[in-house]
Amino acid sequence: MSKNSVKTIADIARLAGVSKSTVSRALNDSPLIGEETKARIRSIAKQHNFQINIPARQLSMKQSRTIAFVTHAYHKDFSVADLFGLEIMGGISNGLATQGYDMLVIHVDPHDTKWAHQYFDTGRVDGFILMTSSRKQSHVKALLELGAPFITWGVPQPNQKYCSVTGDNFNGGKLAAGHLISLGRRKIGFIGGPEYELEVQQRLDGYKSAFQEAGRVIDPALIEYGDFSNTSGAEAMKRLLQKSTEIDAVFVNSDLMAIAAMDMIREHGKRVPEDIAVVGYDDLSIAEHSNPPLTTIRQNVPLAGKLLAQNLIQYLQTGMATNVTIPVELIVRKSA
Numbered sequence: 001m002s003k004n005s006v007k008t009i010a011d012i013a014r015l016a017g018v019s020k021s022t023v024s025r026a027l028n029d030s031p032l033i034g035e036e037t038k039a040r041i042r043s044i045a046k047q048h049n050f051q052i053n054i055p056a057r058q059l060s061m062k063q064s065r066t067i068a069f070v071t072h073a074y075h076k077d078f079s080v081a082d083l084f085g086l087e088i089m090g091g092i093s094n095g096l097a098t099q100g101y102d103m104l105v106i107h108v109d110p111h112d113t114k115w116a117h118q119y120f121d122t123g124r125v126d127g128f129i130l131m132t133s134s135r136k137q138s139h140v141k142a143l144l145e146l147g148a149p150f151i152t153w154g155v156p157q158p159n160q161k162y163c164s165v166t167g168d169n170f171n172g173g174k175l176a177a178g179h180l181i182s183l184g185r186r187k188i189g190f191i192g193g194p195e196y197e198l199e200v201q202q203r204l205d206g207y208k209s210a211f212q213e214a215g216r217v218i219d220p221a222l223i224e225y226g227d228f229s230n231t232s233g234a235e236a237m238k239r240l241l242q243k244s245t246e247i248d249a250v251f252v253n254s255d256l257m258a259i260a261a262m263d264m265i266r267e268h269g270k271r272v273p274e275d276i277a278v279v280g281y282d283d284l285s286i287a288e289h290s291n292p293p294l295t296t297i298r299q300n301v302p303l304a305g306k307l308l309a310q311n312l313i314q315y316l317q318t319g320m321a322t323n324v325t326i327p328v329e330l331i332v333r334k335s336a
Helices: 009-016 020-027 035-047 054-060 083-097 114-120 137-146 169-182 198-213 230-243 255-267 301-318
Strands: 066-072 102-108 127-131 150-153 163-167 188-192 223-225 249-252 277-282 295-298 324-326 329-331
Touching: 009 020, 009 035, 020 035, 020 137, 066 083, 066 301, 083 102, 083 127, 083 255, 083 301, 102 114, 114 127, 114 137, 127 137, 127 301, 137 150, 150 301, 163 169, 163 301, 169 188, 169 198, 169 249, 169 277, 169 295, 169 329, 188 198, 188 230, 188 255, 223 230, 230 249, 230 255, 249 255, 255 277, 301 324
Parallel strands: 066 102, 066 127, 127 150, 150 163, 163 324, 188 223, 188 249, 249 277, 277 295
Antiparallel strands: 295 329
16 A cells, blocks of 8 residues: 555554554554554554544544443343342443433453444444453453443553542451451451452452451451352352351452352351351442341442443543542441
8 A cells, every 4th residue: 555545544444454443542642552552553654644634533433422331241140130230330321321321231241352343333332331350351452452432340450551440449348357356256257259350359458457457367268259149159158157167257248149148147057147247348229128237348339330431421522531449438237
């Protein structure tokens, strides 16, 4: 292709082997495009004396005013009773509606990234909100390479090139463990989500910090993991009960897991909180209606959803967005 024949972003995209949107964002120094990709695209543009036609670009970038909420494909343990997902989605919908945007829910497989091109390149959506996982970074990578605007819920990865909203996981873990210690409990278990998740690691670090400040020794045998489903919460609690007849408290990393753990405690002939105190996490709407009402860590999930929407729209309108950490608080009810 000669220099004279390179006249549009589409021409640069063909030469670079990327999408038109990636070229546009690279030439506009978007933080969502990797430096190596930016440099390669700029080099091609310079070689062909290419400059962006700003008025034409503005006319071509028609907005759909629709944002995609990207969540996992159907799984019976999550999709039927994923109250966390429903509550954060409600917050996102509210945040988008106040700005005149609609929400499109996309259910995707963790290993599939074709959806990114299908929805963004065709102009069906203006951006994406993701529920991230340490083992689902292929979605983030696909959107970065595409140059699509997006924001994530969850702990940002080291050296991230995207914006996120997350809860104060360390302080949440510390508050939960500190409360159980203040009640005089001696054998305090920990049931986390997946061990590899950064948010779970941060909550465990907070749990350990509370022990250290109290001069207490942590028993590694009382640390178990699940996958945030209620089934995994019951199974993890069962393992703890089998390993220790003296366990008298447990901090569980989600309300759904905690409620299932309380059911398992009762199945073993023990009482909550008299024999085993339980603290959950999230303060979902179901927490105050459990038996007994669940003491938990509130991270205001609907607010998190609203902030995800507002920050993404801010980025679409100004090119700027910031990471947000939502403060947490201990909500004391009857389970601990």
